[in-house]
Amino acid sequence: METRNDVPLYLYTYGSRLEETELCYLEMRSFFDKQSDSGLLMSEIAVHPDRSPFMRERIEVLYQGEQLADILEQVKQIELRDETFKVIFVKMSDLSPEDKIDFDQMRLVEREIGIYIEGEADMRNPDRIFGLVYWGGRYYFGHYIKSKAVWLTQIQKPRSYSIALSTRVARAAANIAVPFPSGKTAIDPCCGIGTVLVEALSMGIDIVGRDINHFVVQGTRENLAHFGLETSVICGDIADVTDHYDAAILDMPYNHFSTTTPEKQHELLIHARRIANKVIVITAETVDAFIAEAGFTIVDRCTTRKGSFVRQILVCV
Incomplete structure (x- = not known):
C-alpha cells in the first residue's frame, strides 16, 4: 500500500480542437512550464479548471498506487462526517491501450470504491465528489472538480x-x-x-x-x-x-x-x-x-x- 504524498499533486484532463491544439499547449506551458499531448497533465501547481477553455477536470490527488487494492485500502481513511459523496472514474478517449478500461469495468470500480468509503453515496447531488484516473500503470484518487466552461x-x-x-x-x-x-x-x-x-x-x-x-x-x-x-x-x-x-x-x-x-x-x-x-x-x-x-x-x-x-x-x- 502507498500513502499520500505531503506535496500537493494535481491531475488535469484536457481537450482541444485540432486548430487550437498549439494554443492549448501554449496555455499549458504558461501555467505549468510544460505541456502534455496525452490529454492528461500532472503538476504540483494548482489551477482551477474553470480558468482554461481547454481544461476539462482536475483531481487533487489524495492517494495513489499500482493496484486498485492500494486505493481501496487508503480510502478507508476518508472522514465525511455527515456529508454525502460520489466517485467518478474519469473517462479518457486518448489514453494508450494499456491504460484503457471499458465502461462497465469503470462502473464496477466506482461502486467498489464507494463500498470502502464510510458514508452515504449520492449520485445526483453529493456534497463531495471524488475522481479516479488510471494512467501510466498507476491509479490516482482524490478530490474532483469539473470545469463549468464559464466561457461558453x-x-x-x-x-x-x-x-x-x-x-x-x-x-x-x-x-x-x-x-x-x-x-x-x-x-x-x-x-x-x-x-x-x-x-x-x-x-x-x-x-x-x-x-x-x-x-x-x-x-x-x-x-x-x-x-x-x-x-x-x-x-x-x-x-x-x-x-x-x-x-x-x-x-x-x-x-x-x-x-x-x-x-x-x-x-x-x-x-x-x-x-x-x-x-x-x-x-x-x-x-x-x-x-x-x-x-x-x-x-x-x-x-x-x-x-x-x-x-x-x-x-x-
Whole structure:
C-alpha cells in the first residue's frame, strides 16, 4: 500500500480542437512550464479548471498506487462526517491501450470504491465528489472538480463583430498573459469589442481597456455591463498611456480589415514595450522584425486558426 504524498499533486484532463491544439499547449506551458499531448497533465501547481477553455477536470490527488487494492485500502481513511459523496472514474478517449478500461469495468470500480468509503453515496447531488484516473500503470484518487466552461456563457454578447477573437482564444490569451493574477495588473490597449476584457475580468484578472474608436469603446462598455463586469475602458491612443502594467495583451489591427500601416504596427509595439513588462502579441501577419526592433524577445509562440484565418500568438518580454 502507498500513502499520500505531503506535496500537493494535481491531475488535469484536457481537450482541444485540432486548430487550437498549439494554443492549448501554449496555455499549458504558461501555467505549468510544460505541456502534455496525452490529454492528461500532472503538476504540483494548482489551477482551477474553470480558468482554461481547454481544461476539462482536475483531481487533487489524495492517494495513489499500482493496484486498485492500494486505493481501496487508503480510502478507508476518508472522514465525511455527515456529508454525502460520489466517485467518478474519469473517462479518457486518448489514453494508450494499456491504460484503457471499458465502461462497465469503470462502473464496477466506482461502486467498489464507494463500498470502502464510510458514508452515504449520492449520485445526483453529493456534497463531495471524488475522481479516479488510471494512467501510466498507476491509479490516482482524490478530490474532483469539473470545469463549468464559464466561457461558453460569454459567447453571446450584445455587441460583436466577425473578426473579434473567439472567447476560447481570448480566455487563453488572458491566461498566457497573467497565469497567476494575484497582485498583477494588465491592460488591453486595443481592446476592440472587449472579448479579452470579458474573459480576463471573469477570471479575476485586474485589467483595464482602451481603444481609439469611440463607437467600439461604447460597445465594450455595453458588453461588460451585460455580464456584470466593471473596469476602466478609455477611448484613447496607446501613446497616451502613462501607467505601467505587469502585462499587456495587444491584438494587432489587421490589414485585411483596416488601414493600419507597418509604421503604425511598429509604433504600437514600441508603446507596448514602454507600458508593460510582458506583452502577448496577437497578429495575423509576421511582425517578428518589428518586435525585435521594439526591444522584445519572443520567448514562446503558437498559431491558431479560424477557418482559413491564421493568427500568431507571441509571448514577448
